Amino acid sequence: MYLQTHTVVGTADGSGNVTVYLGPVNGLVVRFTYTETTATSADYTVTGETSGVTVLAAKTSVTATTSYVLGQDLTGPTATNPYAMGVPIAGERLKIVCANVTATKDVTFTAHVWGGAA
DSSP: OEEEEEEEEEEOOTTSOEEEEEEEEEEEEEEEEEEESSOEEEEEEEEETTTOOEEEEEEEEEOSEEEEETTTOOOSTTOBOOOSSOEEEEEEEEEEEEESOOTTOEEEEEEEEEESOO
């Protein structure tokens, strides 16, 4: 087993919304990073595309880069994750839905996954 990094870039529409898919992922999602070119107050949800399992739901004011170690340092009062050691995902893509991003800006999403080959 080893650490994999999966990254996808999306561009917010004129309303500040982004939906992107990342993966496929196979293993424990142990860290999730959101990077935008400017600081913003973003709301985002990361789920398994097929299973619907919640990887991360966050409604927070974020700096240009915000990173969560799942199960360890979810600091925002509305950042939720039900798993203690990471979120298990078995061979599916992650669906990332983000709102309140700066309109027409690029946003980078990165999932760090502990596991085998996707």
